[in-house]
Amino acid sequence: MSEQETHSLMILGAGVMGVGIATLGIGFGLRVTLVDVDDGKLADARRRVRQELKLAQLMGALPEDRARGELVTTVSPEDGAEATAVIEAVTELAEVKTAALARVSALVKPGTPVVTNTSSIPVDELADAVARPEDFIGTHFMNPPYLIPMVEVIRGRRTAATAEERLTAVLAALGRKSLVVADNPGFVTSRVLHPMINDAIRVVREGTAPAETVDALFEGCLGHRTGPLRTADLIGLDNLADSLRVLHQRTGDAGCEPDQLLLEKVQAGDFGRKTGRGFYEYGGISS
């Protein structure tokens, strides 16, 4: 049996990351069960997966020699109980994540990796909610998951070595490399990147330079592929604010307190790419 026939995914949450990870799975030939509480959101998710598959293919990010996997969308996590890995990608709020994880972790077979996809919440904080903390582990996929070849993996204090091995195998079947880090708020990438983006937002608010100039300096002088404000729009400004709050509450770092301009954009419903407007305009086309 090929790797793709061996593995299948259940993904919880049909938001930006859930849809992106589903696209990656299907693009690499895995069967994906995408679960959400909202039927309307699932219908929209099917359309977005089709669109994102096109983008992934455009960018040459999918294997050409492989048939696409099947996508099942459902409001019943029971439909995905046979999956070889569960990836929870619901809203970045601990109480929302624990509720989803508690229900689903009890449905799957012991030894199935149960993964929380988070940009900042420590894995061990959520581990009490799951049926088997030894099977529980974290990932931090970047957006869009099918264009970013590396995944940050977070080993919780109670995560067993077998869970880490099994998750690494699933990620390999998805064509991703992974690196494992310890379980602290924001791990490596968000702990460093999010306060930096927050500072970039402050610089814009204080009138030092507009978003375009800040990004152009990071890209032109520092060699960053994407500047901090475009990155913020890609992360989602609502998610960024939630993630900064998580970091601020848990580290006490004043630099992580969400900037006023970020909060104003979130308040106005301008979440970045996904709503068509953030620090930049995206022509009303959500992606």
Place this chain on the structure above:
Amino acid sequence: MTTTEVIADRIAQFLKERTRISWEPDADIFDSGVVSSLFATELVVFLEEAFDIEIGGRDLRLDNFRTVTLMTGLVQRLREAGDE
């Protein structure tokens, strides 16, 4: 205007609206650094909706979307295929 010119004009107009730049027919929009490659997905959606075509399979290559001329050629080919 010929059909080709109408299509090219509509595409150029969309690019101008979105990038605030007027593009020469053969200028490579992705090499310019003005747009990121993620913009390609917006182009696919725009072309499909504006010209009532479906872009799939081997046509989904970034190289088909680099210039106004290339996109015009793609649209014409898919429309002709659709008429058959």
